[in-house]
Amino acid sequence: MQFFKKKAKSSSRVGLVVSSDQLAVAHMGERNGAPYRIACERVALQSEKDADKALAKIVKTMEVEGKQCSYVLNRKDYNLHLVEAPEVEESELRAAVRWKIKDLLDMKLGDAAIDAFKVPGDAYRGRGMLSGNLIFNRQDSGAPDGPFTTGTTEISIGLSAADSDTAAIKLDTNIGAPPDIEDDVALIGTEEFRYGRLRLLDSYAPETEPLGIGVLAEYWNGSEFILNTDDSCTTLPFSFTPLATARLLSVVPDSALAPLEGSPIATDDVAIEGGAGTDFKITLSGGETVANDIGSVDENDANEVLSDSDRPFIAGPPTGETVGSVILELDLDGIFDFLKYDWRGGVPEPGATALDILYDDVPEEASGEYNDNPRAIIEFGSYRGHDRVINWQEIYIGPTP
Secondary structure, eight states: OOOSOSOOSOSOEEEEEEOSSEEEEEEEEEETTEEEEEEEEEEEOSSGGGHHHHHHHHHHHHTOTTOEEEEEOOGGGOOOOOOOOOSSOGGGHHHHHHHHSGGGOSSOGGGOOOOOOOOOTTOSTTOOOOOOOOOOOOOTTOOOOOOBOTTSSOOOOOOOOOOTTOOOOOOOOOTTSOOSSTTSOOOOOOOOBOOEEEEEOOEEEOTTSOEEEOEEEEEEOSSSEEEOTTOOOOEEEEOSSTTOSSEEOOOEEOTTSOOOSSOOOOTTSSOBGGGOOOOEEEEOBTTBOOTTOOTTSOTTOTTOOOOOTTOOEEEOOOGGGOOEEEEEEEEOTTTOGGGOBOTTOSOOOTTOOHHHHHOOSSOSSOOSOOOBOOEEEEEESSOOOOTTOSOOOOOOOOOOO
């Protein structure tokens, strides 16, 4: 039926509705920005074949040939599907949607006339989106607690509204109870909250070789700290600059250890990462770095820096192959404050050495200040343990390749 043209300069429009038993045409105009009806006619049909003749007569009577026309489909003649909009250009939206809805049609895709449009942003009136940062703090004392996991101790996050207009807003944070009305609540996901900390590993090596300093991510399981094997994403940015967000603090002489054979280690005798001066990142794998995994370092080039992402930090060897030990601290200020721990709390026992005060990772009396950076003792030469350990055994593992 070629009664109407696609484009027309007239401000009036024609609306057309056709069903199995009737046909209706409305001619609408616009006056002062408001629509008004020019003419309207409805014709009963004996059969769908009568529609062509009836429409031709109405078009002639109303003198609307060439007017822009909007055809209104009967609700039985079309299906409306709400699907996620493909991430394509606007000009490609219709073609992309065809393939998203092909399994929703009860006819062949080629037999369907398909159009697509995006739902306006305000289509869901009465609904809104809230966004923000939810911070789950440790308990006030800072002491280990939890873990808070599904099936044990759960955390419920609810919403409370100030219903000042008495519009009968009903909120329910009990996701386990039957809802009062259909779909008034929904569980969209679960999260586990664990109390964690980072720990440096004590390490030792011959005074002639670089030493790897391992890092562990641990969490409190309710009775003790265990390795967080789920952590393969924590990244430690290492920087040599004083204003870095994370760095290994300068090594210092450990005068608290008993004198060892050889010269004592001076402050500048042990270089970190060979003194390379290049910033880099280390990423944990399975909750840890590979402690002492430095076999790929060229033995003739102590300044070589490994490229493995899960490798340990590297220190030494000492200048002049000096035998001794130092204390090393990993600065977590700024990015990993929540992974600090009460490493050096408590009141020193009578006769405690400087080592007991500086490095006591299991204090007998915690200070209650859970903001200590992790430290480690690194030993070059003959390994000597802590005075509180009754017996140590050194195992020979063969020369370095």
